[in-house]
Amino acid sequence: MNGPGGLTMARTILVVDDSESLRTMVRSYLSQEGFRVVTAANGREALFVARDEKPDLIVLDLMMPELGGYEFMRVYSKEADTPVIMLTAKLEEHDKVLGLELGADDYVTKPFSPRELTARIRAVLRRAGRQPAEPEILRAAGIELNRDGRLVTVAGQRVDLTPFEFDLLATLMASPGRVFSRLDLLGQLQGTAYEGYERNVDVHIRHLRLKIEPDPGNPRYVETVYGVGYRFAADD
Numbered sequence: 001m002n003g004p005g006g007l008t009m010a011r012t013i014l015v016v017d018d019s020e021s022l023r024t025m026v027r028s029y030l031s032q033e034g035f036r037v038v039t040a041a042n043g044r045e046a047l048f049v050a051r052d053e054k055p056d057l058i059v060l061d062l063m064m065p066e067l068g069g070y071e072f073m074r075v076y077s078k079e080a081d082t083p084v085i086m087l088t089a090k091l092e093e094h095d096k097v098l099g100l101e102l103g104a105d106d107y108v109t110k111p112f113s114p115r116e117l118t119a120r121i122r123a124v125l126r127r128a129g130r131q132p133a134e135p136e137i138l139r140a141a142g143i144e145l146n147r148d149g150r151l152v153t154v155a156g157q158r159v160d161l162t163p164f165e166f167d168l169l170a171t172l173m174a175s176p177g178r179v180f181s182r183l184d185l186l187g188q189l190q191g192t193a194y195e196g197y198e199r200n201v202d203v204h205i206r207h208l209r210l211k212i213e214p215d216p217g218n219p220r221y222v223e224t225v226y227g228v229g230y231r232f233a234a235d236d
Contacts, residue, residue, distance in 0.1 A: 010036040017045040029114035043067030108186035177234030
């Protein structure tokens with residue numbers, strides 16, 4: 001099964017955390033990065049979801065009600081050899097060691113950026129042999145974006161983008177036709193939507209258009225939806 005832009009079958013990520021806002025934020029960002037995401041609010045629920053969905057990787061909070069992350073790993077590691085990234089607000093050395101001894105593959109300490117978490121997920125999947133070897137590439141209307149190589153070409157010519165511009169374009173291209181508000185885009189790219197900075201998105205969009213649009217004054221790719229935000233033009 002192919003995803004947006006001809007991507008290979010999406011890898012399933014199970015996100016387990018008792019914070020609904022964190023689950024929503026991580027699910028939204030990872031979905032834009034081409035993953036299929038399922039969630040659970042505690043370790044007990046996660047056992048049922050994991051057994052049913054058989055995820056390729058689990059992002060697991062350590063401190064949760066009903067069944068904590070350590071207890072979840074003790075149980076589920078006997079049933080499946082699924083990579084685990086620990087997620088915690090306070091990770092002391094003995095916590096890290098215990099988690100790794102129980103089979104965790106990596107850890108991320110809160111607060112974190114979705115970009116960092118995504119990078120760690122891809123790295124763990126590659127080490128576990130669950131990530132496709134070929135690069136993830138988005139293609140649309142003469143633009144080609146290689147996520148792994150962080151390269152963009154327009155009509156065959158390489159275009160140099162800043163990291164924010166690259167991630168902005170990748171987010172828009174992954175969902176052609178979807179309208180993103182400025183706060184949506186900040187939340188996707190930074191993990192937290194700071195209302196006072198939402199106009200910064202306009203600056204990045206303007207710079208991005210100068211680099212990829214044949215006529216930046218009449219954009220063909222990155223369209224403005226007045227009063228709402230931006231979208232990448234869907235193919236006809």
